[in-house]
Amino acid sequence: MPHDPVPGLLAHATELLEAEFGALPAAPANVDLSAIERVLAETARRLGDNYPYFHPLYAGQMLKPPHPVARAAYALAMLINPNNHARDGGRASSEMEVEAVAQIARMFGWTEFLGHLTSSGTLANLEGLWVAGQLAPGKRIAGSEQAHYTHRRISAVLQLEYAEVVTDNRGRMDLNALEAELRRGDVGTVVATLGTTAIGAVDPLPEILDLRRRYAFRVHVDAAYGGYFRLIPESLDAPARDAFGAISQADSIVVDPHKHGLQPYGCGCILFRDPAVGRFYKHNSPYTYFTSEQLHLGEISLECSRAGASAVALWATQRLLPLTPGGEFARGLARGRQAALELDRRLRGDARFRPLAAGPPELDIVTWKVAGPTPEHSSEQAHSVFAACAARNLHLALVQLPQSWFDPAGRDVNRTGNVTCLRSVLMKPEHSEWLDRIWIEFAGACAEVGER
Numbered sequence: 001m002p003h004d005p006v007p008g009l010l011a012h013a014t015e016l017l018e019a020e021f022g023a024l025p026a027a028p029a030n031v032d033l034s035a036i037e038r039v040l041a042e043t044a045r046r047l048g049d050n051y052p053y054f055h056p057l058y059a060g061q062m063l064k065p066p067h068p069v070a071r072a073a074y075a076l077a078m079l080i081n082p083n084n085h086a087r088d089g090g091r092a093s094s095e096m097e098v099e100a101v102a103q104i105a106r107m108f109g110w111t112e113f114l115g116h117l118t119s120s121g122t123l124a125n126l127e128g129l130w131v132a133g134q135l136a137p138g139k140r141i142a143g144s145e146q147a148h149y150t151h152r153r154i155s156a157v158l159q160l161e162y163a164e165v166v167t168d169n170r171g172r173m174d175l176n177a178l179e180a181e182l183r184r185g186d187v188g189t190v191v192a193t194l195g196t197t198a199i200g201a202v203d204p205l206p207e208i209l210d211l212r213r214r215y216a217f218r219v220h221v222d223a224a225y226g227g228y229f230r231l232i233p234e235s236l237d238a239p240a241r242d243a244f245g246a247i248s249q250a251d252s253i254v255v256d257p258h259k260h261g262l263q264p265y266g267c268g269c270i271l272f273r274d275p276a277v278g279r280f281y282k283h284n285s286p287y288t289y290f291t292s293e294q295l296h297l298g299e300i301s302l303e304c305s306r307a308g309a310s311a312v313a314l315w316a317t318q319r320l321l322p323l324t325p326g327g328e329f330a331r332g333l334a335r336g337r338q339a340a341l342e343l344d345r346r347l348r349g350d351a352r353f354r355p356l357a358a359g360p361p362e363l364d365i366v367t368w369k370v371a372g373p374t375p376e377h378s379s380e381q382a383h384s385v386f387a388a389c390a391a392r393n394l395h396l397a398l399v400q401l402p403q404s405w406f407d408p409a410g411r412d413v414n415r416t417g418n419v420t421c422l423r424s425v426l427m428k429p430e431h432s433e434w435l436d437r438i439w440i441e442f443a444g445a446c447a448e449v450g451e452r
């Protein structure tokens with residue numbers, strides 16, 4: 001594990017924060033430090049039972065280490081442990097949340113909006129679809145078959161019918177299939193996913209917005225994974241670039257700072273283009289706090305208590321790395337994207353593998369199947385390569401995808417059903433420098449599997 005700079009960074013800031021409360025009479029904490037130390041040693045050993053998510057050779061699932069400034073700011077906020085439900089519970093951290101969320105909204109081209117942080121993308125999507133259901137009671141929600149699995153569950157919770165729309169051979173919502181649903185006249189909301197969880201596919205948002213003009217429905221953009229790619233249009237290919245460019249015309253947007261935004265878990269975000277939807281949250285709670293004049297975040301959120309520390313960490317991160325095109329944060333995203341394109345290029349040059357037949361990845365997630373006479377054989381080989389890589393400390397992921405995505409039409413007789421594929425999410429900036437090493441370990445693992 002690399003040397004961790006956070007404890008050192010934290011020491012000085014802790015002194016400064018303690019000084020802020022220096023006027024209070026001393027109230028020494030009564031703790032047994034040596035007992036805590038023993039438990040922490042045991043905790044550290046327990047935590048060793050993990051994949052090394054922080055390391056560039058971890059290139060499997062969507063796991064990106066929080067930035068040191070985010071971890072330090074989060075830990076600093078723990079001295080206070082603010083609650084962003086209400087300003088009484090988290091005065092400074094509520095202000096910081098308002099500022100940080102405004103920066104995210106600005107990234108999407110919105111200056112007037114309603115929005116706040118949530119404890120996850122799922123909760124943020126729940127709020128988006130809840131408001132959609134309030135505006136169009138009883139109408140259906142439509143999302144692609146590659147949309148996040150929680151949309152169906154959320155719709156069930158909201159007692160709204162959910163329609164699954166098929167995708168094309170690169171995981172994007174099929175517009176003809178969507179229009180067939182719309183013609184029935186009872187779709188209230190379309191969920192457009194900009195960056196699907198499995199392969200980072202980007203739904204055709206401009207065309208979905210064209211359909212909205214004809215069929216009148218709400219567009220909820222689930223950009224939990226992909227939202228920040230809005231900052232690097234020059235690194236994307238045309239359809240994805242246009243989709244991220246059109247995002248400001250959505251009715252609501254979800255983005256997860258705890259996915260690509262360098263934050264610890266517990267940080268999602270929901271944004272609404274029309275601030276007037278705040279009326280749906282109106283509640284009359286006798287026990288919440290009424291001392292501040294401004295709107296409480298708890299008054300525009302389905303959740304009650306929420307970690308103020310999440311807002312503090314996000315604010316500090318965006319202070320260090322503003323969400324500006326061409327800035328350091330944007331360049332970090334572009335480096336991961338570069339690594340993904342390079343891995344995809346190498347896989348295409350190797351007859352043992354079949355990347356997506358339709359072309360390179362749209363974001364920074366690479367998926368490929370192992371070539372083989374049957375889908376069963378390809379799936380078995382994928383499992384073997386996955387395990388052989390892990391034994392060499394290279395951590396990839398496995399994913400079930402339609403067989404037809406990997407074989408150009410007519411080339412393979414087994415084009416129906418799913419096949420287990422290898423998947424690599426190259427979301428760390430360092431993945432670009434580590435790609436050669438990743439390739440060496442991958443090639444070594446494949447050679448081992450081939451010799452068996």
Ligand SMILES: *Cc1c(COP(=O)(O)O)cnc(C)c1O
Binds near residue numbers: 123195224
């Ligand atoms: C991760 C993800 C979600 C769920 O977000 P959580 O923060 O894990 O609850 C929803 N949609 C998409 C596209 C995602 O990638």
